[in-house]
Every structure is written in structure tokens, then in C-alpha cells.
Amino acid sequence: MTESTAFAGPKGVPDYFPPASDRFLAVRDTLLGATRLAGYGYVELPVFEETGLFARGVGESTDVVSKEMFSFTDRGGRSVTLRPEGTAGVMRTVIEHGLDRGQLPVKLAYAGQFFRAEQPQAGRYRQFHQVxxxxxxxxxxxxxxxVIAIADEGFRALGLTGYRLELTSLGDATCRPAYRDKLQAFLATLPLDEATRRRxxxxPLRVLDDKRPEVRELVADAPLMVDHLSDDARTHYEQVKAHLGALGVKYVENPRMVRGLDYYTKTCFEFVHDGLGSQSGIGGGGRYDGLMARLGGAELSGVGFGLGVDRALLACQAxxxxPGEPTRCDVYGVPLGEAAKxxxxxxxxxxxxxxxxxDLSYGGRGLKGAMKGADRSGARYALVLGERDIEAGVVQLKELATGEQRSVPLDDAVVAVREALGR
Known part of the structure; x- marks a missing residue:
């Protein structure tokens, strides 16, 4: 590559820059704000972890582990992976720092970038953002x-209405083994390819999550977990639905839903927006019994979600x-001369x-050029200051939409601007 060659961003990784970045930040902060209202403390996670954490936590049979992780060997010869999801990292943090030894439940929220080596398409990125x-x-x-209501509140706070919540139960340790045997027996009768048979x-639940039309057709009559729940798992599921009703959260039951990660048990849910085409999921999650013990911690259950910031932004656009500021500033300064600047x-x-x-006009532009900058900024007002204004101790406050202008004392300019903006 010669020095004059222009660089391009990595494939499947979106750039966010003004004005779209303002919307992106507002979407992320709105979703995160809904978590704070329910008492969730913030945790900042490492962007990479030991590869074994995700292999053991997410599940080696998942596409995430078998096909999609960005893994590499560091300088110490250790295998590390850019985080493909958040739950395993949170569990590692809780275990390592003993957060589970205090008041339970431990309620944590996070936000940041995640990475999967997927084929890029609209709404499906190799670097994506989640809350x-x-x-x-x-x-x-x-x-x-x-947990479900927090996610729902976040989406409603964005102004979204065109999504639906899909809900099911994946059973527990007392009913999953028998169902697994029944499902495997059913799958053994199908003409599956070798890779799918190994999966x-x-x-076997992962086969129900296969997106290929020919596989979907083959498993159309597969037995469903919700028809084989234990008494405890069914009671748990019915109570979740009752609480959602009390919270005013609407849902539809989808007994064929299977999340793409192995650790889910009992409650499983996904938020779907049909305005996004094939990549319609904007968030989801569920309960995970046994995950903490699998990662070396206590036998404690957990429940959580991951909401796609990128996809929520696309849903807002659809x-x-x-939320988000449509303009980058409220007031634009127009100095006429160095003293005014x-x-x-x-x-x-x-x-x-x-x-x-x-914001301010830089570079010594004249009045005409500076006013063009004010118009492009989207500001409501301009503060125009020249030598005569300085001598008089005033600054000109100009409303850009109407062209109306008035003098205000320089010493009172902050108060005058706030009043003009209705603050």
C-alpha cells in the first residue's frame, strides 16, 4: 500500500458521525436510563476476555463460539477473544470480585461494543453495540x-410502537433432559446434513434455531418445550406472565423461540421489529440457571437481556x-475581529x-461566511459581536429563523440567551 492510498473502515463495522451520532448516543443513553430507574448499577467490562470464558459460558455448540468469535493469541501465548456478548463477562466480574456475597439480587447494567465474525448485512454488524x-x-x-419491563420501557421511551415482545419458557433441569431425549429421537428420523446432525x-435445541428454510420445514412438527414443562417450570412461566400483565407489558407467546446461546433456562424472550427486514430482533434475553456455577461461582440463578443499540436506532429511523438533538448547537458566535473573538x-x-x-466561527471568516456557518449549524440564535459592540458593552442576539436582532448587555448575555431559549 502506498502512502497516498486512502484507508477505509473495516467491513461490517459502522461509523457514527454527526448528525447520526447524536441519535446513536441518545438511543444508547435512553435505553441505559431505563435501567437506572430500576436500581441497576453500572459495570464497565473488558473488551476482551480469556477464550475459555465464552466457550464454557456461551456454549461450544453455538454458532457464536464455533463460527463467530474473534479470537487470537496474545503476546503471552494466551488465547483471548473480543467479547461476543455481555452475560459471561458480567458473571466473571461478579465471581472474581465477590459481588454475590452482599445483598441479592446483584443488579448490574452495562453498555458497549461487542464483536462477532458474521457476514455483514443491514442491521447485522461485526462490531455492534448493546445495552x-x-x-x-x-x-x-x-x-x-x-427485567423484561425495563427493556420494554426503554423502547417505549424511544417512541417506538412497531415492535412486539415474544415470550416462552425453555424449562428447567428437571424437564429439559427428558425433552432433550424426545427431541433428539425426533431429529434422528430426519434427513439432516452431517454438520446439523452433530449439532x-x-x-438439539440449536437445530430449532436454524434459519435455513429447508431445515425449518423439516422441524415443523418437532415437539415443543412448552408442552413438556415440569410443574415448577410451568408455575414459574405462568407467574412471569401474570406479573407482566400487572406491569402493563404486552406480549405474544412463541413456543418455537430458541435463543442463540446455550445458557438460557425457563423464561426466554425477544423483542422483534418487523420494520427491519430479516434482522428483526432488537433485543432479548432470559433466565440462566447453572451458568454461574459452570463458570466457577456459586449455584445462583440470574436473568438478563441485551438490547441492540444499532438496531434500535434503525427501528427509530424506520x-x-x-430522541436526540437534531442540531449540534443552540447558539453560534459570529466574531468580527480578533478582539471580538x-x-x-x-x-x-x-x-x-x-x-x-x-459553537463559534473560527478561522477569521467575514460576516457573510460566519453567518453561513451559523445557518449550517442549525442554531436558533447567533451572537454577533464587532468592535463598536465591544465599545458599547453589548452583543447582538439574532434569531436566525426570523432575522430579528436586538442588543443585549455583554455582562448579561448568558441570562439573555437562556431566556431566549426558554430556559
């Missing part, structure tokens, strides 16, 4: 409902809704401290 929660240490159907031997630079600190988004 997630994990509630660890209590097996209570009301906690399952709370059926490791985890519906024409969503120095005064406006000083004024910028007071405006920003008062919560006013303020």
Missing part, C-alpha cells in the same frame, strides 16, 4: 418480569421517531456551564 442488564442471585418470576447431538471565547465558558450548546 444490557443482569440480575443475579434470586430465582423469582417477578424479577424476570422486571443435534451437542444441543418509524421516524427517537477573544470576548466570545470567554463568553463560551459561561454559556456552556449554563447548559447552552455554543
Amino acid at each position: 444490557g442488564v443482569e440480575a443475579i442471585g434470586v430465582d423469582d418470576p417477578a424479577l424476570d418480569a422486571e 443435534a447431538e451437542l444441543n 418509524e421516524g421517531v427517537g 477573544a470576548r466570545l471565547v470567554g463568553l463560551s465558558a459561561g454559556l456552556r456551564a449554563a447548559g447552552v450548546r455554543f
